[in-house]
Amino acid sequence: MKKIVTIGEILVEIMSTERGNGFIGPVSLVGPFPSGAPAIFIDQAARFGQSCGMVGCVGADDFGRLNxxxxxxxxxxxxxxxxxxxxxxxxxxxxxxxxxxxxFVFNIKHSAAGLTALTDAARALIEGSDHLHVMGTSLFSPKMVDCVLEGIRLIKSKGGSVSFDPNVRAEMLDLPGLRQALETIFLQCDLFLPSGRELYLFAKATTEREAIAEILKSGVRAIVIKNGSEGATYHDCATTVRQRAFDVEEVDPTGAGDCFGATFVSCWLRGMAPADALRYAVASGARAVEKQGPMEGASSLAELDSFIANASAGSRS
Incomplete structure (x- = not known):
């Protein structure tokens, strides 16, 4: 089995129990929950049964131990x-x-997460892996960009593959050098996993069909477009597959896209047919939103099989 590695932020997430605007007054809170987009991703990959590891940094505190x-x-x-x-x-x-x-109120860049580095142990982990998954959220500083680019170099030098989920918050796009870093990573990725309009981040085309063709011509082997409640689509040079969303009661959407990505990448690395991989990925994202907390809805293969079977039975009744 191929081993996946990711590099990036490890956080705790603490959320308000009340809906409203911002944190300008006292509110009730729940948490902490283990979190961080790459941490959610890699946890879901592990729950799915994939060999995997992570490069990151936490503090010597309860939040670090929790993660x-x-x-x-x-x-x-x-x-x-x-x-x-x-x-x-x-x-x-x-x-x-x-x-x-x-x-959101984040403390990432000036926390232990901002000290993430390719230590000897981190390099050994990457060199023992076959695939690197990159998330745009992790490119929050020049130091992190350098870590990710070096990780890509190490993986590619041994014939490994790279997947890329841009997942960039709007306010991050103005960070110095970030757009160039995103383009550099994009040009080296094998599997591209944008959400909605992120498809056009690296394409000059104005229609989805043209953008997909442009991206595939650039060297990307496959594209998976996440469209939330509308499901997802898979594209390569020979195939297009669409998967509808599963009908679930949403409790907390945080982490759904990360779980989706981890499940798809795991299936893709196992050589699974695109239609089957996409079905598992959409099911994984659906199960993730049913639980409060970013990692709480991470699923095993057996849990996804049961979920899909029950959903299929419901659609036939």
């Missing part, structure tokens, strides 16, 4: 995660607005 214990418990190789004795583990405070959008 490390969850990742290790679920099967993630944590040998590439450093523990800093001085800086606190990163954090994200989240509040949902009435329209479903979110307000």
């Amino acid at each position: 490390l214990e969850r990742l290790k418990q679920d099967g993630v190789d944590i040998s590439g995660i450093a523990i800093d004795p001085e800086y606190a583990t990163g954090s994200a405070f989240v509040r949902y607005r009435e329209d479903g959008s979110r307000d």
Whole structure:
């Protein structure tokens, strides 16, 4: 089995129990939950039964221990995660607005997450892996960009593959050098996983069909477009596959796209047919939103098989 590695932020997430705008007054909170987009991704890959590991940094505090214990418990190789004795583990405070959008207060760049580096242990983990998954959220500083680019070089030098989920918050696009870094990573990725309009980040085309053709001509082997409640589509030079969304009751959408991506990448690396891989990925994202907390809805293969079977039975009745 091929081994996946990812590089990036490890956080705790603490969320308001009340919908509203921002944190300008006292609100009730719940958490902490283990979080961070690449951490959610790699936890889901491990839960799915994929060999995987992560490069990151946490503080020598309860928040760091919470994350490390969850990742290790679920099967993630944590040998590439450093523990800093001085800086606190990163954090994200989240509040949902009435329209479903979110307000965040992050401490990432100036937390232990910002100290992530390719230590000897991290390099050993990457060199022992076959695939690197890159998330745009992790490109929050020039140092992190350098870590990711070096990770890509190490993976590619041994014949490995790269997947890329741009997943970039709007405010990050103005960071110096970020657009160039995104384009550099895009040009080296084998599997591209944009959400909605992110499809056009690296394409001059104005229609979806033209953008897909342009991206595939650039050297990307496959594209998976996440469209939330509308499902997802897969494209390569020979195939297009569409998968509808599953009907579930949404409790917390945080982490759904990360779980989707981890499940698809795992299936893709196993050589699974695109239609089957897409079905598992959409099911994984659907199950993720049913639980409060970014990692709480991560699914095993058996759980996804049961979920899909029950959903199919419901659609026939």
